[in-house]
Structure formats: structure tokens, C-alpha cells
Amino acid sequence: MAELSSKWTFRRTYGEESETKGTRVLVDRMWPRGIKKEDLNIDEWAKDAAPSSQLRSWFHDDREGRWQEFQSRYRAELDENSEAAALAERLSHSAHVTLLTAAKDVEHSHVPVLAQWLQDSA
Template identity: 45%
Template sequence: MTRIAVKRVYETAEESDGFRVLVDRLWPRGIKKENLRFSLWAKEISPSTELREWVHGDPEKRWAEFTGKYRQELDSSPDFGDFLEKIKSKPMVTLLYAARDETQNHALILKQYIEEKLS
């Protein structure tokens, strides 16, 4: 079974990260593409621009609702099935994100969603 980890994009890449997937819609600030070790940029399964901008307006009050809305986007995403096919044979997948908040970010929601779909 595929193991899923979550890591800030600014942390050092390690062999144990396995298949590294950038899951942000926007390229992370301060990092050159040639300097980031990643296997796939899956921006199509990140939160929509509208949803991302909405939650950033008041993240503390909107986080619970954001979680539900993002899961709905994943449910209706034509790209999520293709993404799952690409990763399901990998023993280790690390989702890379740029957000500063390590406890409330879309990569954590995505991790849980992927684990549910793989089980």
C-alpha cells in the first residue's frame, strides 16, 4: 500500500520522501524550478483559485467550511482519478506544499482524502 507523507516544500529533500508531488496551484516563492526535487506538479488537484482566495480572507473562521468545499472539488475533479493512478503503485508519496501553517493547509486534507480513496 502507498504511504502518504506531507512536507513543506522548503524542507530538504530526502531519499525517504519517495515520489515527491508539488500540490500547490502556484509555484512556491523563492524556489527555482531547477532547485526543487519533485516528481510531479499536480496543480490541477489543488484548491481552485476562488476557494483558495476565499479561505485566505478569514482562515480561522472559514477552515472547517474550506475543508468540505475542497473535498467537494476533489469529488468532482476529472483529474483526481488520473492522479490516483499515477501514485497508487508508488510505495511512498510525499505531498509538497508551501503554506506556512503546518496544521491547517490543503495538503493535509488531500492526504486524508487520498488515503480514504486508496483504502
């Protein structure tokens, strides 16, 4: 489990649930494979806050070489995304938020970028 600040943490959907705390938000556009909806204890599925399909595909073609540019492009998408702004507003009232993703490399996925953006938006 990674932590941005005392309020924001993020981790994979696959693993120990006891590691999470506070409001639990799935932030992937697609539901994680092999997990039943009733088995993933989440408070919200914020799929509209995930990167666009086009940006995600572009990034996955060269994850290492495009990491810096991906962060900039994703933040620009978030700045224009009313759903992400509404999410930031809803989560600003939570004492702690755990962002969940199915990404294998959580540290180099959209999740830390989103967590930082949400923190900056609060």
C-alpha cells in the same frame, strides 16, 4: 514533516530534502517563490489538484473560522475533479508519497485534506 499514514506524508517545499521519501509531488497551484524548478526535486507538479482560486481566496479571508467548511468544500471539488482522480490512480501504485507545499501552516492548508482524500480514494 507531517504524516497521515505510513504511505502519505506532507511538508513544506522549503527545508531539508533528506526528510522526504518516495514519490515527491508538488500540490500547489502556483510555483513556490524563490525556488528554481531545477532545484526542487519533484516527480510531479499536480497543480490541478489544488483548491480552485475562488475557494483558496475565500478560505484565506478567515482561515480559522472557515477551516471546517473549507475542508468540506475542497473535498467536494476533489470529488468532481478528474485530474485529482487521475492523480489518485497514479499515486496508488507508489509505496510512499510526499506531498509538497509552500504553505506556511501545512497542517491547516489544503494538503492534509488532499492527502486524506487520496488515501480514501486508493
